[in-house]
Amino acid sequence: MVIFFINRLYLPPEDTTALGNSSKLKIFNDPIYGFIGVPSSFFFELVDHPYFQRLRRISQMGLSYLVYPGAHHTRFHHALGCLHLMQKAIGILRFKGTEITAEEEEALMIAILLHDIGHGPFSHALEFSLVGQRTHESISLEFMEKLNEVYNGRLDLAIAIFKGEYHKSFLNQLVSSQLDMDRLDYLKRDSFYSGVAEGNINSERLISMLNVADGQLVVEEKGLYSVEKFLMARRFMYWQVYLHKTSLVAELLLKRILERARELLSAGVSLSGSAVLLRFLNSSQEAIDPTLFLDTYAELDDNDIIMSLKEWQHHSDFVLSKMSQMILHRKLPFIRFKDKPMKEEKWEEKKTKLSSQWSLDPSQIAYFIFTGEVSNQAYSLNTSQIRILTKTEEVKDLHELSRFFGSKELLVPQSQYYVAYPKKGV
Structure with a gap:
């Protein structure tokens, strides 16, 4: 089967000439995908809402622009990109015979459009610094529920999918899984804006390989290498860019x-x-x-x-x-990654020097000299595994078929310890 992607505007027939009271077609010119069309006047209302417009002022990659000067794109860009990819995925699955109703289609697009609406300033950088332990996902849900009141329950199905509670699992997985539209967009987008080519993925190829088997989202076996490339790109982006x-x-x-x-x-x-x-x-x-x-x-x-x-x-x-x-x-502190935590005596030595240099007490020194640990896992066997549909119509987990997992390090969290302290002369 050969599938051709056409860069066309996705607009229902009744919306091809106008949205709302405007005679102008509502499109966004995206540097990644080209023109992205708004599916209907309802979606334009969501995009135009102050809650969503705020995403124009939320950095997608936190403070990464201090390393990669081009990384100034926003959550607004990302949300529209996810909407575009979801439209593609729905079209592919329907082409292959999967039933997705008009109501489910709208709900999928609402859920992915609003999935990050709860992010705070600088996205993940300040995740738990302003509102306690509330995650951006939980705040996104609150925003969706508030909008649902405004639109008289029209977001009910989208909320169920966003929460992973809808009875058709593959719809939930399109929004949140180890191979969802969120990840397919942010890897390609962040790679583009940061200029890190190794993180680029072929999202259209991956989407063209999607299918549904036993009610689960699967990737056809001929897309195996594309999935491996996706996981390698994600692993690279975490250690080279995000971390x-x-x-x-x-x-x-x-x-x-x-x-x-x-x-x-x-x-x-x-x-x-x-x-x-x-x-x-x-x-x-x-x-x-x-x-x-x-x-x-x-x-x-x-x-x-x-x-x-x-x-x-x-x-x-x-x-x-x-x-x-x-x-x-x-004028940032010096930071070094280590395989093991720093020895306590070296730690105390640096604290003593800085305390003498700046006349600070121990509680103040802790703001400038600190240590910790970061980790990343390329693939998890515990959460929404990536399933492969073999040529014999069997469904197997990715790690059962891919030689990519010959090394166990891809299946377990990889950790690095860091130490940070002010540079001399700062």
Whole structure:
């Protein structure tokens, strides 16, 4: 079977000339896929909603632009790219005889369009720094439920798919699995904007190999090598880009800046900066009214962080001002990856030197000298495995067929320990 991808606008017949009251076709010119069409006036309303427009101000790759200058793309770009790929996947599966109703089609596209709407400033970099242990997925769900009220239950099915609760498992897997539309877009997109060619994948080839067997999303066996390339690209991107030591130390430092700001506010120290950011940092204030949380959270974006750093770099508190300057001027701490944790005596030696140099007490030193561990796993056998449909119509897990897994290191988390401390003369 030969499948040709046509870069066309996906628009139902009734929407080919107009959306809403406008006579103009609503399309987005994407540098990755070309023109991306909005499926209907309803989807344009979702994209046009302030909750979604906020994603234009949320960096897709956190502070990676400090390493890769081109990595300034946003969650807005990514969400539209995922919508485009989902349209492709639906078309392929229907072409191969899989039944997807019109209601399921709309729900799939809603779920993937809104899957990251809950991300906060700088995306994963500040995941648990502003709203406790609430994940961006849980906040995305809250946004979807709020929009569902506005649209009188029209998002019910999308929410079920997003939560992985719909009875057709393959629909859930298109939105969230080890080979979903989210991953197919962000690898290709992040590779493009960072300029790291090794992370590029052929998302259209992978989508063309998708099928459904026993109610599960599968990849036809002839797509095996493409899946292996996808996993290798993802592994490379994590260690070379997402966990690059410089962007990692910048994001760790940014978290410490917010910790210091929260500590100062708790002690009654006055801070200028973004009003909405200060509301989330000021623990002495009453908790934000749950009924107003989403609207307040929706005001937060990258600009609030940068604006506050520019104010805090001049603050009288040395720790806050110094760390803010480090981010703004890219005078970041030195960071080194190690296979084993750093020995305690070397650690204490560096703390003593810095304490003497900057006249800081031990609690303040901890903001500048720190250690930790990062890990990544190429493929998991425990969560939504990638299934391969063999030429004999058997369904097997990827690791059973691929020689790619001859090394066990791809199936277990790979960890690196890091140590970070200020450079001399900073």
